[in-house]
Amino acid sequence: MTQTTGDIGALLRRVQVMEDKWQILELIAAYGPAVDSGAADATAALWSEDGEYDVDSGMLRGRAELRAMVGGAPHQGFITNGSAHLIGLPHIEVDGDRAVAIGHSQLVLKVPGTTADFRVARITANRWELVKADGRWQVERRVARLLDGRPEARELLGGVGTGSERS
């Protein structure tokens, strides 16, 4: 192997890691628009077929339960009244075909019966466990806990920098 070929091999791996990060960033960035537009299929497709969304308000297992959540009365009530699922800047650590992203999210809702009064309904700690399969990143498990003082929400956020990659 020549020096040049070796250089290119190393460069290809560095480029691949950054492409992975972009795909993960966009996967996470797609969540808010998907749920707030009521796109049940697009939301479910962010997860793997049997992926989990473990949120304090209920455990969702697999794409069918994710679709049912988006189509269900509580969520439809939010979006037809006015809602924004804002996703904070995630901290992403990639380790081959697995990755962990940690960050905040925020749910802002219109106060029912008002024209344009909004309130912060939730601040949430998130841990996204992601896998790459067939060249595409998906959510294997998302754990989300309300930041209302409960220790487990703080513990979720404490996982930054404990993976194999250091940023």
Place this chain on the structure above:
Amino acid sequence: MTQTTGDIGALLRRVQVMEDKWQILELIAAYGPAVDSGAADATAALWSEDGEYDVDSGMLRGRAELRAMVGGAPHQGFITNGSAHLIGLPHIEVDGDRAVAIGHSQLVLKVPGTTADFRVARITANRWELVKADGRWQVERRVARLLDGRPEARELLGGVGTGSERS
């Protein structure tokens, strides 16, 4: 063409796409600081010369109207009283010299007459249509709609993943 030259050509295109994404991310990230600092020229320069900002509160056409918005009494009232135009993580799809970014934004204002009481004044759905000209990305059209339950705001957010690039 040798194998190595071919490899480099493919690699160059992958690197170029990521540079485009960074430039788009930074273009969008520049909006909030530009408007909240009252920088009329810097805000207008994010758009192309005849770019549009189609927001529910009014249609702005071209840089002169963008500059006028930033310099106008309502916006100056916001920023001298205390305001944050927070831009959510955008979902970006690049297709050559064109791109679409979709995401939320949030306007937080100080309640006039208070020292430090803040309220969420808006949650907004955004669709940014971007073009690259002379090596620089600019906003050709930004459509923004209040997330107060109106269907067209949800429809704007529903555009994720419908472009030519899939993430």
Place this chain on the structure above:
Amino acid sequence: MTQTTGDIGALLRRVQVMEDKWQILELIAAYGPAVDSGAADATAALWSEDGEYDVDSGMLRGRAELRAMVGGAPHQGFITNGSAHLIGLPHIEVDGDRAVAIGHSQLVLKVPGTTADFRVARITANRWELVKADGRWQVERRVARLLDGRPEARELLGGVGTGSERS
């Protein structure tokens, strides 16, 4: 030097700049989770040994003072009651081993004594001055000012696009 070697050298520099941006993005993305989980050491490690955090509520000089802030009664009161330090999308400009990131942040707190009533306690203008040492980016100085109408907060946000790199 052959054409190919020259190409690779230029490509390596472009890849390096993007790796730098990712590391800076992740450094900034790590701040919110670190403080909201109460991780005093992880928070302090984002700064250089004698780095500064110049915030309107007090000047912190060096890692020991940063650790003390996270461990102190006011901050512990926030996080055991429920808090989210949300970091907005930063605008990053890299110039070799130095960088400047400008953006908003937002502090949302649970209203004490309530189950899940949240309020926006702060909207803040941020300027992060970063340095790369031993291959790792760190915060040399972060200046943060409340967006309550004070001119100096707007001036902090006005620094976008004034560095050597244009996006």
